[in-house]
Amino acid sequence: xxxIEQNSEALNxxxxxxxxLTCNYTNYSPAYLQWYRQDPGRGPVFLLLIRENExxxxxxxxxxxxxxxxxxxxxxxxxxxxADSATYLCALDIAPRGSYIxxxxxxxxxxxxx
Amino acid sequence: xxxITQSPKYLFRKEGQNVTLSCEQNLNHDAMYWYRQDPGQGLRLIxxxxxxxxxxxxxxxxxxxxxxxxxxxxPLTVTSAQKNPTAFYLCATLNEVRSGANVLTFGAxxxxxxx
Numbered sequence: 467x468x469x470i471e472q473n474s475e476a477l478n479x480x481x482x483x484x485x486x487l488t489c490n491y492t493n494y495s496p497a498y499l500q501w502y503r504q505d506p507g508r509g510p511v512f513l514l515l516i517r518e519n520e521x522x523x524x525x526x527x528x529x530x531x532x533x534x535x536x537x538x539x540x541x542x543x544x545x546x547x548x549a550d551s552a553t554y555l556c557a558l559d560i561a562p563r564g565s566y567i568x569x570x571x572x573x574x575x576x577x578x579x580x
Numbered sequence: 581x582x583x584i585t586q587s588p589k590y591l592f593r594k595e596g597q598n599v600t601l602s603c604e605q606n607l608n609h610d611a612m613y614w615y616r617q618d619p620g621q622g623l624r625l626i627x628x629x630x631x632x633x634x635x636x637x638x639x640x641x642x643x644x645x646x647x648x649x650x651x652x653x654x655p656l657t658v659t660s661a662q663k664n665p666t667a668f669y670l671c672a673t674l675n676e677v678r679s680g681a682n683v684l685t686f687g688a689x690x691x692x693x694x695x
Contacts, residue, residue: 507691509689572620572622
């Protein structure tokens with residue numbers, strides 16, 4: 467069955483450093499992969515999408531890589547700030563037959579210390 | 581929360597009662613979804629609807645029911661058959677941001693607690 471794995475342990479880093487979060491998946495070849503941010507008690511918010519034919523995508527301080535051979539995506543936040551502290555979720559579309567059914571990883575909590 | 585309104589924000593229920601969570605959107609999106617989130621478990625799909633008057637079960641539909649009579653509305657009923665309903669419930673709509681790619685827009689969520 468489809469599996470999406472994200473580090474369950476919180477990632478603690480110092481302000482100004484680069485945070486790197488990992489998303490691994492098995493048994494599927496998604497056309498694209500997405501990253502969302504979720505703050506406590508709120509709904510997730512879409513951040514970035516990367517397609518299978520793209521190696522890297524950037525948006526301001528965010529960078530996402532996608533290695534379809536390793537079945538892995540890395541999510542980087544450069545020059546991290548305490549305001550970046552949140553849970554970050556990766557998501558894949560696993561649906562057959564033209565439906566869209568996003569499946570989410572459990573998320574990794576990022577804590578940026580001042 | 582991008583045009584999706586979930587209500588109530590907090591809800592307490594006694595065992596054996598049915599409750600209905602509201603999800604209304606003004607984004608004109610066709611597809612809508614209900615997810616359940618428990619601590620450490622991520623988001624799990626309950627039901628989804630691609631179009632009015634049609635909906636499909638997700639991974640954990642047992643003990644839940646939905647309706648999709650209007651494009652704007654996708655209410656979720658948590659029935660007494662749901663054995664462990666205490667959770668954070670998230671409604672989402674599907675937004676096609678680029679040709680062939682889709683992302684979800686989420687509501688603020690409803691937290692249900694069974695007393």
